[in-house]
């Protein structure tokens with residue numbers, strides 16, 4: 001794989017030393033084999049750190065984003081949605097501090113010319129001598145210098161400095177610059193939030209670990225505007241809410257932790273920040289950050305735009321600039337965590353089976369329909385049942401091979417329910433309903449299937 005740059009890119013499923021990490025390697029290979037995730041532009045040799053979601057993966061990631069939206073917007077009365085453009089006025093990124101400060105320290109190896117993140121040297125390996133760290137391989141490293149992570153492009157046909165625009169490195173600024181629009185048009189009182197999901201871009205120096213750190217990724221962010229003085233309470237509230245969301249969707253609590261940032265990790269304006277971290281096969285790593293950003297963002301944009309972004313509180317008759325609590329998650333990172341956590345191997349009928357134990361709400365395919373035989377009216381009945389289920393959720397049909405093989409194929413993509421049509425179905429209209437995790441079966445009348453599956457999937 002080559003991305004045409006000289007930066008080091010740890011490969012998916014490999015650690016810093018290039019050693020295979022059993023579980024990650026298996027997951028990357030399953031993801032490719034079963035149509036969850038493919039290398040971007042694979043037929044051209046791939047583009048490093050860019051990934052394409054296949055027919056199964058796209059459903060998984062959609063379900064993650066939908067679960068987030070349902071939780072953060074639909075089920076609350078105080079959060080509203082937004083969908084901003086990726087390209088924004090360049091002054092937005094000056095006001096936000098990204099032009100001056102959104103950078104990582106970078107060093108070059110004078111011998112092999114590879115670039116490394118200076119603060120990640122302890123986890124990286126020399127591309128020529130993978131058992132050595134950069135700088136410990138005989139090559140001398142340059143002094144660290146700052147490298148801005150924003151991708152630049154030009155707006156319009158003239159490629160000069162006046163036409164430079166940035167690919168947004170976060171979705172958050174779209175919410176800040178629309179604060180007054182949302183407030184005015186939706187007649188809102190504090191506290192309220194604005195949420196959006198969408199692509200962000202960062203020219204990461206060391207992307208890697210599959211979907212974990214990429215240069216193009218999707219974020220799920222919410223800015224919750226509160227009265228100063230009430231920020232601490234809401235900060236605590238959102239930390240707990242966001243941690244609980246992952247657990248409710250099936251992440252094992254022993255693989256999840258909330259880590260409060262040390263004082264020296266905080267941005268100068270932040271009044272508090274905590275990460276929800278997941279125990280990936282490559283170590284505990286950030287899934288989501290929850291920050292108390294004070295009034296920094298609205299004040300900066302008010303100053304740079306010259307527009308008043310304060311709020312008049314009719315209850316207390318005061319005017320103030322709201323504080324912001326921001327839960328900021330990554331859709332791809334969350335998808336990876338749900339995938340890793342769901343991956344399991346167990347013994348069924350004397351064979352090792354690979355199973356993705358997704359929460360039914362996240363499972364890419366909710367049910368598969370199998371005719372037991374290719375005759376006796378089984379395929380026709382199975383197709384009839386499939387047609388009834390299709391309008392409600394993704395379903396698959398499989399009549400190839402033994403029923404055990406067909407179950408295994410569905411277990412590998414995490415389908416929670418298997419429906420088998422057999423001779424009894426033709427006689428009395430009942431089918432067998434197999435549960436992926438328990439591998440047990442029960443009989444249920446076909447006319448009850450839609451309601452029962454909807455209850456178990458959305459329940």
Ligand code: GAP
Pocket residue numbers: 169170171172202204211212213214215216217218219221286287288289326328329330331332333334
């Ligand atoms: N507005 C605040 C903000 O963007 P962040 O911690 O830089 O905060 C939020 O990003 C989340 O976005 C991260 O917790 C992570 O899940 C995701 N994210 C950030 N950079 C990423 C990358 N290069 N690849 C994949 N996901 C990334």
